[in-house]
Amino acid sequence: MMIGVLGPKGSYSEKAAGQWLAEIFPGETASIHSESCRDPVLHYCDDIQDVFSFLREGPVDIGLVPVENSIEGSVGVTLDMLLEHDVTIIGETVVAIEHCLLSKGRKEDIRIILSHPQGLAQCRHFLKENFRGAELRTTGSTSHAAKLATEFEEMAAIASRESAQTYGLNILVSNIQDRKHNHTRFLIMVRSDEASAGYPYRSYEDRTYKTSIIVYLDRDRPGALYEILGEFARRKINLTRIESRPSKKTLGDYLFYIDLEGRTSDDIIKEAIYNVESKVGMLKMLGSYPASEPV
């Protein structure tokens, strides 16, 4: 089983993969670095688009991507890829994020700061107050930033504590995100044509499930979103998230990404989604999967 994650070694995605595996194989010591065919192995990808491409074309069997952060919100590229690719979500996991400023050099020498765009955005206040004139460079992941920061003493990366160890960097400042509590939610996906087996190996009767859909409303129909939400509210289905994303056709035209509590095997969910489908321009089912424990 090969799991595609943002690389290189030391990324938050790697942590998320380990955490998710420990959840689905409780008690087993599943090594994600094993080379054996039976055991899960990580495949490090350069960026989020690549996780989706390698899932479609191989060699990846399972893709894991960040979708939402508690400070900076949605990861736009992940939302876009969920629409474009034939994938099914089979799980989610929430990882505590503690960003550190890592470098080979000293704080006063830092001129260049590297991170994933989300990492830079989550530490906006810190950067503004402490490194106003610094040059900001984006990388495909925070661990890639850490790897690059080994090259020059005037460079620092915003990345995890683990990355400092992996790449032999000093932690100049720890916990630098704008809010102390910082969590990122990751999605675990398979190709839709292989999703029929469902959540790896078994169904979890004892767990709360979530179902994720994307809907595109017909434009110029006032109250359309209200009507859709009514199908859920009327059945007391709780929505855990509703997020708009541009349709990219024209300004003011949106898709809605909706997460709701329940699974498509529940009659009430099936019925609500059936009714919603008849009222919208497009509905894409992204999957039903066990919700992560509340943080």
Add this chain to the structure above:
Amino acid sequence: MMIGVLGPKGSYSEKAAGQWLAEIFPGETASIHSESCRDPVLHYCDDIQDVFSFLREGPVDIGLVPVENSIEGSVGVTLDMLLEHDVTIIGETVVAIEHCLLSKGRKEDIRIILSHPQGLAQCRHFLKENFRGAELRTTGSTSHAAKLATEFEEMAAIASRESAQTYGLNILVSNIQDRKHNHTRFLIMVRSDEASAGYPYRSYEDRTYKTSIIVYLDRDRPGALYEILGEFARRKINLTRIESRPSKKTLGDYLFYIDLEGRTSDDIIKEAIYNVESKVGMLKMLGSYPASEPV
């Protein structure tokens, strides 16, 4: 009248300011580069946070910031600042965005690409296909990227056609955003304690108005968003946009940014907002302002 915009010279914000001024002073040739006290003068800011800071502390009287793009969606930092600062929106304007790849050098020599994070995100496919290995650097604005790209031949900026002229760069490729049609909506704001005079100089009886609010629902109350939308749907008030943004307290806790058609001087809008206010944890009024022409 000093207008704070993203600088330096050549930014899309500058274009937005010119467009907005032409709308509110039709027929007049308002020069935004004039030094006279009566005429509008631009104050170039390094980033979006600075536009808000200079509006609060001076010398800026009016702030202009990007809020939403048709390809990449909301500008997160603008939404966050609208919550944090005491500002009132008095207008909006929509600018057509045509990103170009600008450089002193040749396409085959480009190793480093600079732009605002939104510029990089709007050209994601182009970058992935043509400059896979390139280093991506973020800047406070696209025009700042263009200015920096004058330093080395191996650097290119994603910026406007006008920036090429302003900074003496070559247009290596034009129209490189992922979708041909690309528009950004800008907001025009004043300090709330000075907003009582309303939209500069006059009220527009003949124009459609928009009203923007931020609401924070009480958590753990299923159907709360549905109830809120009901207050508008019941009165046939059209919502032009609904956008969620993390409350930053904990994952899964959101604020909703809602734009609706109508103005607070309309009884029906006043009534709807009064009712919504009683049902939510917090409601912040951002202002009523003439809507830009549809694009």
